[in-house]
Every structure is written in C-alpha cells, then in structure tokens.
Amino acid sequence: MLLCGIFRSQAFPMPRSDTAFLFDLDGTLVDSVYQHVLAWKEALDREGVELSVWRIHRKIGMSGSLFTHILLRETGLEITEERLIRLRNWHAEAYNRQATQGSVRPLPGARELLAFLTEEEIPWAIATSGRMTTAAHNLEALGVDPSKVPVVTRDQVRHAKPDPDLFITAAQRLGVDIHQSLVVGDSIWDMLAAQRARALGIGLLSGGYGQKELEDAGAFRVYEDPADLLKHIDEVAARR
Amino acid sequence: MLLCGIFRSQAFPMPRSDTAFLFDLDGTLVDSVYQHVLAWKEALDREGVELSVWRIHRKIGMSGSLFTHILLRETGLEITEERLIRLRNWHAEAYNRQATQGSVRPLPGARELLAFLTEEEIPWAIATSGRMTTAAHNLEALGVDPSKVPVVTRDQVRHAKPDPDLFITAAQRLGVDIHQSLVVGDSIWDMLAAQRARALGIGLLSGGYGQKELEDAGAFRVYEDPADLLKHIDEVAARR
Numbered sequence: 001m002l003l004c005g006i007f008r009s010q011a012f013p014m015p016r017s018d019t020a021f022l023f024d025l026d027g028t029l030v031d032s033v034y035q036h037v038l039a040w041k042e043a044l045d046r047e048g049v050e051l052s053v054w055r056i057h058r059k060i061g062m063s064g065s066l067f068t069h070i071l072l073r074e075t076g077l078e079i080t081e082e083r084l085i086r087l088r089n090w091h092a093e094a095y096n097r098q099a100t101q102g103s104v105r106p107l108p109g110a111r112e113l114l115a116f117l118t119e120e121e122i123p124w125a126i127a128t129s130g131r132m133t134t135a136a137h138n139l140e141a142l143g144v145d146p147s148k149v150p151v152v153t154r155d156q157v158r159h160a161k162p163d164p165d166l167f168i169t170a171a172q173r174l175g176v177d178i179h180q181s182l183v184v185g186d187s188i189w190d191m192l193a194a195q196r197a198r199a200l201g202i203g204l205l206s207g208g209y210g211q212k213e214l215e216d217a218g219a220f221r222v223y224e225d226p227a228d229l230l231k232h233i234d235e236v237a238a239r240r
Numbered sequence: 241m242l243l244c245g246i247f248r249s250q251a252f253p254m255p256r257s258d259t260a261f262l263f264d265l266d267g268t269l270v271d272s273v274y275q276h277v278l279a280w281k282e283a284l285d286r287e288g289v290e291l292s293v294w295r296i297h298r299k300i301g302m303s304g305s306l307f308t309h310i311l312l313r314e315t316g317l318e319i320t321e322e323r324l325i326r327l328r329n330w331h332a333e334a335y336n337r338q339a340t341q342g343s344v345r346p347l348p349g350a351r352e353l354l355a356f357l358t359e360e361e362i363p364w365a366i367a368t369s370g371r372m373t374t375a376a377h378n379l380e381a382l383g384v385d386p387s388k389v390p391v392v393t394r395d396q397v398r399h400a401k402p403d404p405d406l407f408i409t410a411a412q413r414l415g416v417d418i419h420q421s422l423v424v425g426d427s428i429w430d431m432l433a434a435q436r437a438r439a440l441g442i443g444l445l446s447g448g449y450g451q452k453e454l455e456d457a458g459a460f461r462v463y464e465d466p467a468d469l470l471k472h473i474d475e476v477a478a479r480r
Binding site for chain 1: 267273274275277278281282286288292293294343345347348361421445446447448449450451452453465
C-alpha cells in the first residue's frame with residue numbers, strides 16, 4: 001500500500017499549488033450592502049417601482065443591469081434604456097451620498113486579510129459587479145489602490161455576476177489558473193459565478209445572507225466575515 | 241376501521257378551533273427592518289460603537305434594551321443607563337426621520353391578510369418589541385387603529401422578545417388560548433418566543449432572514465411575505 005502510494009504520487013505528481021483569492025467587494029471586504037439596498041430602494045421609489053426591501057437585498061451583488069432588467073420584468077414595467085440609466089444614476093447618487101457621510105467602512109479583518117495574503121505572496125484581486133463610480137469610495141475606505149492591485153469592475157467585462165466573466169478576468173490579470181482559485185463573496189451570485197468558473201466559492205455572512213443560502217448556492221466553506229476567514233485561513237489556503 | 245375511527249372521534253371530540261394570529265410588526269406586516277438596521281447603525285456610530293451592519297440586522301426584532309445590552313457587552317463598552325437612553329433616542333430619531341420621508345410602507349398583502357382575518361372573524365393582534373414612539377408610524381402606514389385592535393408594545397410588558405411575554409399578553413387581550421395561537425414573525429426571536437409560549441411559529445422571509453435560519457429557530461412553516469401567507473392560509477388556519 002505504501003509503495004503503491006509512492007508509485008502513484010510519482011506517476012501523478014501534484015503541481016505546486018498557486019491558490020489565488022478573488023474577492024467580491026460589497027459585503028465581502030466593505031460593509032456596504034445595506035446602504036446599497038436602501039440606495040436602490042430610493043432609486044426605485046423615485047421611479048415609482050414598489051418592491052419589498054428584502055427582495056432588493058437578495059438581488060444585490062448581481063449585475064446592476066441584470067438586476068434592473070429582472071425587477072422591471074417582474075413588476076411588469078417597460079424596460080427602456082432611459083429608465084435603466086435613470087435608475088442606475090439615482091442609485092449611484094443615493095449610495096454616494098451615504099458613502100461620503102462616512103457610513104461605509106471596511107469589514108472587520110478585511111485590511112488584515114489582504115495584508116496577510118500580500119505578506120505570504122498569495123495572489124489576490126478584486127472583482128465587483130459594481131461600476132467604478134460606486135466602487136471608488138469603497139476601495140478608498142479599504143486602502144486599496146486600483147493602480148497597484150487588479151480590480152475588475154462591471155465596466156470592464158461583457159457580463160457581470162452571476163456570469164463568471166469578472167472572476168475569470170481577475171484570474172487572468174493575476175496570471176493564475178481560475179481552477180486553482182478561491183472566490184470569496186457574500187451573495188449567492190458570487191457562489192454561482194464561482195461554480196460556473198469551476199473555482200471554489202467561499203461564502204461570508206457579512207452581506208446578510210443566511211449560511212444555508214450560501215451553501216445551497218455551492219459554497220465550499222462559509223465564514224462570518226474577513227476576520228473569521230483569516231482566523232481559519234489554513235482550512236482553505238494551500239500551504240506554500 | 242371506520243367504526244373505530246368514529247368511536248375514537250366520539251371518545252375524544254376535537255374542541256372547536258379558535259386559532260388566533262399574533263403578528264410581529266416590523267418586517268412582518270411593515271417593510272421597515274432595513275430602515276431600523278441603518279437607524280441603529282447611525283445611533284451606534286454616534287456613540288462610537290463599531291458594529292458590522294449584518295450583525296445589527298440579525299439582532300433586530302429582539303428587545304431594544306436586550307439588543308443594546310448584548311452589543312455593549314460584546315464590544316466591551318460600559319453599560320450605563322445614560323448610554324442606553326442615548327442610543328434608544330438616537331435610534332428613534334434616525335428611524336422616524338426615514339419613516340416620515342415615506343420610505344416605510346406595508347408589506348405586500350399585509351392589509352389584505354388582516355382584512356381577510358377580520359372578515360372571517362379569526363382573532364388577530366399585534367405584538368412588537370418596539371416602543372409606541374417608533375411603532376406609531378408603522379401602524380399608521382398599515383391603517384391599524386390601536387384603539388380598536390389589540391397592539392402590545394414593549395412599553396406594556398416586563399420582557400420583550402425572545403421572551404414570550406408580548407405574545408402571551410396579546411393572546412390574553414384577545415381572550416384566546418396561546419396554545420391555539422399562531423405567531424407570525426420575520427426574525428428568529430419571534431420563532432424562539434413562539435416556542436417558549438408553546439404557540440406555533442410562522443416565519444416570513446420579508447425581514448431578510450434566510451428560510452433555514454427561521455426553520456432552525458422552530459418555524460412550523462415559512463412563507464415569503466404576508467401576500468404569500470394569505471395565498472397559503474389554508475395550510476395553517478383552522479377551518480371554521
């Protein structure tokens with residue numbers, strides 16, 4: 001048996017692991033989901049679209065354009081380009097009003113987790129369904145300089161989550177194999193995109209989804225927030 | 241077998257059912273949870289207490305005093321009467337600012353569900369962990385007149401949820417047996433209080449908890465919102 005084990009490990013040598021971390025932004029590194037939810041609520045109210053707040057919450061994290069398409073279809077309203085642009089602008093206006101008041105902050109352990117990965121030379125990048133207009137405040141709060149760290153926003157890919165393009169592009173920017181990568185996110189859209197990209201999804205509760213919702217969407221492991229992930233990093237990060 | 245069935249039903253006649261509905265308010269009948277969450281966030285920020293928004297969300301629905309006690313203990317801050325009063329006032333101020341802007345509305349189907357129960361002469365009451373200062377706006381939005389319908393608020397009982405006092409008092413006001421009553425709520429605190437009162441808990445997703453979280457806290461059934469409960473009312477309401 002031992003011999004057999006040795007033989008097999010020689011016949012199929014494990015490649016050196018190059019695990020990379022691909023992070024969602026809102027609700028994963030920055031405590032901004034609830035502000036986004038109420039900013040969308042304000043935009044929809046202005047447009048005369050009545051939608052319960054929890055339903056907005058459960059759609060946050062997917063592409064904003066897909067999100068508005070889906071809900072306009074669900075509410076039976078006509079989907080026009082003008083309406084979509086108006087909603088997107090009103091959302092950005094409402095969100096940035098809150099963000100500039102300083103209510104949006106990094107989640108506990110987010111800066112420490114990124115610093116740890118950098119220190120350990122484990123590659124990491126950020127991939128968000130948001131546009132740079134709303135992501136800029138969050139990156140600033142997080143102390144991430146997009147000229148130094150790969151940050152893929154919705155403006156840079158054809159399809160946002162739950163399509164896997166954002167995470168695949170982030171892996172390409174890092175020069176790593178998406179199949180060796182971990183996708184860290186707070187929404188089921190991140191977990192679905194991770195599965196579609198054949199990456200492993202790590203769910204965080206810090207966006208307000210329930211643990212079972214994330215597991216049902218394919219999460220490999222679920223932690224409370226970045227601090228909790230950092231505490232258990234050996235469960236998921238490959239040894240160097 | 242048929243005879244046996246008849247014999248048994250004669251030997252143990254079922255009493256006439258007097259199912260009553262005891263409703264939580266925020267997140268159950270009124271779409272106000274997310275506004276409460278960010279109002280608490282604002283109050284805590286003013287007090288210099290840093291707490292992730294999802295953690296506030298998961299404590300909403302329990303007694304405000306228990307909530308502030310727990311989080312001050314968790315964050316290691318001294319719990320003084322002045323601090324508790326200050327936090328409560330700041331929360332009420334922030335919440336009422338949003339509520340008076342008209343952002344708080346009844347959940348889909350809430351008015352229809354209450355009208356249906358009234359029409360069918362099924363007793364119902366409201367039991368909320370909130371105080372009348374913040375509940376007043378919500379009752380108004382819902383079209384409920386507290387001089388005509390039993391509304392039990394935190395001011396009127398010794399302990400709020402997850403203690404069962406609010407629901408037990410509501411059943412007493414209706415003159416119904418709590419063991420025949422259904423407790424309808426959106427938070428795990430409602431479901432725990434229901435179990436402690438030996439009532440049956442019905443969970444609604446409209447407060448933003450996940451289905452499994454409510455089931456794990458003892459929900460007998462879970463529906464999306466009041467409209468969905470009304471659609472499936474025959475699953476839970478006793479036939480008259």
